Every structure is written in C-alpha cells, then in structure tokens.
Amino acid sequence: MSPDKSITASTATPVPWRPTAKARPNRSHESTAFAFLLPLVALEFMLVVVPLALAFYYSLFRVDYFELTSFRGFGNYVTVLTSPMVLKAVVSTIVFAAGSLVLTLGVGFALALKFEADTRTSVAMRSIVLIPYVISMLVGSLLLRWLYSSDGGLSSMALSSVGMGDFSILADPNAAMAALVSNAVWRDSAFAMILLLAGLKSIPLELHAAARVDGASAWMRFHRITLPMLRIPILIAVVRLLIHFVNVLTFALVLTGGGPNNATQTMGLALYRLGFVDFQLGEANALATLVFLFNIALIACNLALFKQRKSP
Amino acid sequence: MTPRRTAATWRSRRRSRRLGGLAIDLLIALFALAPIIWGLSTSLKPARDVLAYPPQLLPSQPTLEHYALLLRTGIHHFIVNSALVSVLTVVLSIVIGSLAAYALARLSFRGRSTLMFTTVALMSIPLPSVLVPTFMLMANIKMTNNLLGLAALYTAYQLPIVVWLLYGYFSSLPVELERAAMIDGCTRLQTLRRIVLPLSGPGLIAAGLFVLTFAWNDFVVAVVMMSSEDVKTLPVAIYGYLGFYGRDWGPLTAAAMVSIVPVILVFVAFQRYFLSGMTGGGVKG
Numbered sequence: 001m002s003p004d005k006s007i008t009a010s011t012a013t014p015v016p017w018r019p020t021a022k023a024r025p026n027r028s029h030e031s032t033a034f035a036f037l038l039p040l041v042a043l044e045f046m047l048v049v050v051p052l053a054l055a056f057y058y059s060l061f062r063v064d065y066f067e068l069t070s071f072r073g074f075g076n077y078v079t080v081l082t083s084p085m086v087l088k089a090v091v092s093t094i095v096f097a098a099g100s101l102v103l104t105l106g107v108g109f110a111l112a113l114k115f116e117a118d119t120r121t122s123v124a125m126r127s128i129v130l131i132p133y134v135i136s137m138l139v140g141s142l143l144l145r146w147l148y149s150s151d152g153g154l155s156s157m158a159l160s161s162v163g164m165g166d167f168s169i170l171a172d173p174n175a176a177m178a179a180l181v182s183n184a185v186w187r188d189s190a191f192a193m194i195l196l197l198a199g200l201k202s203i204p205l206e207l208h209a210a211a212r213v214d215g216a217s218a219w220m221r222f223h224r225i226t227l228p229m230l231r232i233p234i235l236i237a238v239v240r241l242l243i244h245f246v247n248v249l250t251f252a253l254v255l256t257g258g259g260p261n262n263a264t265q266t267m268g269l270a271l272y273r274l275g276f277v278d279f280q281l282g283e284a285n286a287l288a289t290l291v292f293l294f295n296i297a298l299i300a301c302n303l304a305l306f307k308q309r310k311s312p
Numbered sequence: 313m314t315p316r317r318t319a320a321t322w323r324s325r326r327r328s329r330r331l332g333g334l335a336i337d338l339l340i341a342l343f344a345l346a347p348i349i350w351g352l353s354t355s356l357k358p359a360r361d362v363l364a365y366p367p368q369l370l371p372s373q374p375t376l377e378h379y380a381l382l383l384r385t386g387i388h389h390f391i392v393n394s395a396l397v398s399v400l401t402v403v404l405s406i407v408i409g410s411l412a413a414y415a416l417a418r419l420s421f422r423g424r425s426t427l428m429f430t431t432v433a434l435m436s437i438p439l440p441s442v443l444v445p446t447f448m449l450m451a452n453i454k455m456t457n458n459l460l461g462l463a464a465l466y467t468a469y470q471l472p473i474v475v476w477l478l479y480g481y482f483s484s485l486p487v488e489l490e491r492a493a494m495i496d497g498c499t500r501l502q503t504l505r506r507i508v509l510p511l512s513g514p515g516l517i518a519a520g521l522f523v524l525t526f527a528w529n530d531f532v533v534a535v536v537m538m539s540s541e542d543v544k545t546l547p548v549a550i551y552g553y554l555g556f557y558g559r560d561w562g563p564l565t566a567a568a569m570v571s572i573v574p575v576i577l578v579f580v581a582f583q584r585y586f587l588s589g590m591t592g593g594g595v596k597g
Contacts, residue, residue, distance in 0.1 A: 051442055066452075139547070146565060152367065156365070281448065
C-alpha cells in the first residue's frame with residue numbers, strides 16, 4: 001500500500017497540490033503536515049513562547065538568585081515604574097531611537113536614490129555600505145569605540161584642528177549620545193537602503209518618463225511619484241528600525257558602557273544590567289514584560305504592513 | 313557655436329560630473345569603512361606605536377605580534393566554539409526549516425494561515441527583550457554553558473526567516489516533478505529529500521548563509537548563556553578581552569579582525585543571497 005494514499009486516489013478525485021484558499025483540508029495531508037511541522041512548533045514553543053510566559057510569572061515574585069521567595073503581585077511593576085534608573089533609561093531610549101531613526105532613514109534613503117541604478121559602480125557601492133551591517137554588532141561598536149576614544153589619537157587629532165584637542169567624546173553626556181546615534185546610523189543605514197531599494201525598483205519607469213514629458217522637475221517627480229509610491233516600504237523601514245533601536249543592547253554596552261553617568265543607558269542595557277549585573281530577577285522580568293508589551297504594538301504594526309505588501 | 317564644439321563641451325562636462333560622482337562614492341565608502349580600516353591598521357602596528365601621537369595612519373613597521381599573542385592565549389578555542397555552534401545552527405535550522413516550509417508550501421491542513429502568520433510575527437521579536445526570561449529557563453533545564461543549548465536557541469530565533477525564505481523558494485518550484493516522484497512511490501519525505509532539496513540550491517544557500525552569519529556574529533545571547541571559559545564563543549571572548557586588555561588596543565583590534573574578516577569574505581562572495589535574507593524576499597535561481 002502506498003504510504004501516501006492521496007496519490008492513488010488522485011486519479012479519481014483531484015488532490016490539491018498547492019493549497020488554495022478554497023482547498024479543503026485533506027486527512028493524509030494533515031497527518032504529514034503535523035509530522036513535518038512538529039519540530040518547528042515544539043522548538044518555537046519551548047524556547048520563545050515559554051520564556052515569555054515565564055517572564056510574566058516570575059515578574060510577580062521576589063526572586064533571590066533563581067529562588068522564588070515571596071509573592072509580590074504587581075509590586076515589581078511598581079518598583080520598576082517608579083525607579084529613577086528606569087525613567088532615565090526611557091528618556092535616553094526615546095532620544096536615541098528618535099535621533100537614530102530620523103538619521104538612519106534619511107541616510108538610507110539618500111543611499112537608495114544614489115545607488116538605485118544597476119551599474120557596476122552602484123552594485124559595488126551597495127556591498128561596501130552593507131559591510132558595517134553584516135559584520136558583528138559587537139565588533140562594529142568596539143571599532144567605533146577605538147575610533148572615538150581619546151587614547152587612539154585619531155579623534156583627538158580631528159578635534160584639535162577645531163581647537164578642541166582635549167575634548168573626550170565618550171566622556172561628555174551629549175557627545176556620547178551623539179556617538180551612540182552615529183553607531184546606529186553607521187551600521188543600519190544600509191539596511192534602510194536595502195528595504196527602500198526594493199520599493200524604488202517596483203516604481204514603473206513609465207511614470208517618471210511621463211512626468212518628465214509633462215515638464216515635472218526632479219523635485220516634483222520625487223515628491224509626487226517616488227514618495228507616495230514608497231509609502232509602504234518607508235513605513236516598513238520605520239517600524240523595523242524602531243523595533244531594533246528600542247531594544248538594542250550592544251551599541252550602548254560596548255561603545256559607551258551606558259556612561260557617562262548613565263546618560264546613554266538605553267532600555268536594552270538597563271534590562272541587561274538589572275538582570276545580569278544587579279541580579280534583580282523579579283524586577284528584571286517585570287521590566288522585560290513591560291518592554292515586550294510595547295514591542296507587541298510595534299510587531300503588530302509590522303504585521304499589518306507585511307500583509308499590505310503581500311496583497312497589493 | 314559649432315555643433316562639434318557643443319559636443320565637446322558636453323562631453324567634458326559629463327566627464328567632470330562623473331569625476332564628481334566618483335569623489336562622492338569614495339567619500340561614502342570611506343565613511344562606511346573607516347572604522348574597519350583604522351582597526352586593521354592598529355592591529356598591525358607594534359605595541360609602542362598603537363598609542364603614538366600624532367597617530368600613524370598606516371603602520372610604518374607592520375607586525376603580526378598581536379595576532380601571535382591572541383594565538384598564544386588560545387583564541388582558536390573560541391573560534392572553534394563559534395564555528396561549532398554556527399554549523400550546528402545551520403544544520404538544525406535547515407533540517408527543521410525545510411520540513412516546515414515544505415508542509416506550508418505543498419500540504420493543505422487546518423491552521424495553515426495561522427501558522428504562517430505566527431511565523432512572520434516571530435521574525436521580528438527583538439532578542440534583548442527576551443534574554444532575562446530565556447536565561448532563567450535555560451538555567452532551570454541546565455542548558456546554559458552548553459554549545460548545543462546555544463545552537464538550539466539560535467535555531468529557534470532564525471527558524472521563522474528560514475521557513476519564510478524556503479517557503480517562497482519551494483512554492484516557486486514546478487510541482488510536476490514531485491507528482492512524478494510520488495507516482496513512482498516516493499513518500500513525502502523522500503520527495504522532499506530527492507526532488508525538492510536538490511532543486512533548491514539558491515534558497516538553501518541564502519537561508520544557510522543568513523543563519524551562519526547570525527550565529528557567528530551573535531553576542532547578546534551568547535554573553536548571557538555562556539559564562540564558563542571553555543564554551544565561550546568568539547564575540548563573548550572579544551568582549552572579555554575588552555575588560556582584560558583595557559586600553560591595549562593592539563590585541564583588541566586584532567581579535568576584531570579575526571571575527572569580521574571571514575564574514576566580509578563570505579558576504580562579498582555571496583552578496584545577492586544575503587539581500588534576499590534581509591528583505592525576506594525570494595532568491596532568483
């Protein structure tokens with residue numbers, strides 16, 4: 001007997017080979033599908049869903065080095081939400097995410113427009129600007145730290161040419177925040193470029209040609225054709241970059257260490273320190289749950305945009 | 313003005329514009345690569361020149377002493393750990409991912425669209441926000457400081473994108489060959505292994521490379537899960553050097569180069585596969 005009965009039966013009744021909206025579930029398909037999907041579902045459930053549920057559970061207790069000692073209800077949430085450290089991290093995260101988003105998107109858009117054509121130079125340039133994105137985030141931030149450090153001499157030399165030779169970038173709160181934003185722009189602009197390039201390529205060339213015949217200037221064509229046609233790709237880039245910037249930990253941990261005086265301690269770093277440096281695991285789980293609720297809102301936006309892109 | 317002269321001015325104007333464009337390209341490339349080039353230059357300088365002021369842009373006496381120091385202190389152990397975890401992650405995610413992607417592309421079953429939707433949702437979960445609870449779970453089941461445990465986590469994080477890429481690729485293959493194989497008595501599993509996978513080279517490469525670089529590069533998950541010296545991956549070791557060597561940037565930049573040079577080489581060789589992973593789109597074979 002054939003292990004898959006749908007084959008022998010397929011001469012009599014057509015079996016749906018490609019699942020379509022109307023296709024009715026088929027029993028032999030169902031059991032095969034169950035077996036094929038089980039590893040995926042089991043792994044995602046165990047290593048992604050269970051931790052999130054655990055975070056909420058642990059967040060209700062006082063946790064002393066992995067021992068749940070006493071039930072605190074929402075006490076950890078109150079502690080976290082009234083902690084000056086967390087509030088400062090919220091402010092730093094907003095400054096960092098807003099600054100990085102605007103600049104990354106701007107630079108990414110400029111790069112996409114500049115390297116839109118598939119000439120040999122443009123293709124080569126696209127891979128060059130992508131290198132900061134494909135290398136390890138840790139190493140990227142480490143190299144920037146060396147570039148900005150006053151020990152290295154390179155930044156001191158550049159600054160002394162404008163009469164600020166003694167200025168140490170990473171020791172000044174505002175300059176350190178700017179350095180942190182520059183890290184994001186340096187690494188992620190090319191990512192924005194790639195997302196926007198896909199959109200640019202889908203604009204029919206005839207539109208631009210027709211507008212040119214009608215005498216539209218380059219700015220008019222950008223403003224009236226390119227921007228409106230890129231609405232969805234731009235929104236996708238905004239949401240994906242925001243998810244990244246709100247949560248990222250490596251930039252702050254490695255480049256500035258959160259300093260000086262916690263001025264650049266963003267939410268990702270605050271969460272890391274609360275959990276793995278201070279070992280306040282109950283509070284850390286409460287904060288993780290709160291951050292995750294905020295992320296869910298962003299992820300929902302991402303999903304809505306994803307659906308729009310797939311069904312134009 | 314003669315037509316000839318007009319053409320000549322036009323040509324020279326075009327040439328100067330092209331030179332201007334080249335200058336801008338060079339400036340952009342400089343911005344993108346300056347930190348890497350500066351790090352490479354530092355890693356090749358003898359220790360006494362590293363902190364010299366004014367700084368030498370290029371090493372006057374290039375030396376590999378920092379790389380030799382790293383080897384003496386056993387950086388190769390961390391490289392081996394990273395390579396092991398990366399390969400393990402690629403194998404796990406390709407095996408689990410192609411099974412799931414095949415089911416989504418070719419089988420009809422209840423809950424199919426829910427599963428697709430969940431897969432896409434899982435793609436954008438930001439890792440730093442799940443580190444604390446994931447660490448508690450892994451500590452409870454005694455899977456911290458375990459290379460297989462780390463690979464399992466990486467697989468869980470990368471499977472959604474792998475499934476999505478392979479789903480796109482499998483759906484684009486003609487179904488007739490599979491039908492023929494099944495009429496010849498192949499099971500679904502055999503059809504997947506003998507017909508679908510051999511036809512899916514570009515899709516598998518794209519997914520595999522994406523996972524490989526993720527696992528090789530990851531720092532945040534590894535630094536939390538791997539604290540004992542013998543299982544540290546390369547990025548965790550480099551972060552450790554940052555505390556250990558402090559202001560001694562020679563070995564630090566050398567370790568940085570060891571981590572990124574393989575990635576840059578692989579990226580340059582397989583560029584278009586990477587792009588499909590980033591946009592979540594299909595690869596054209």
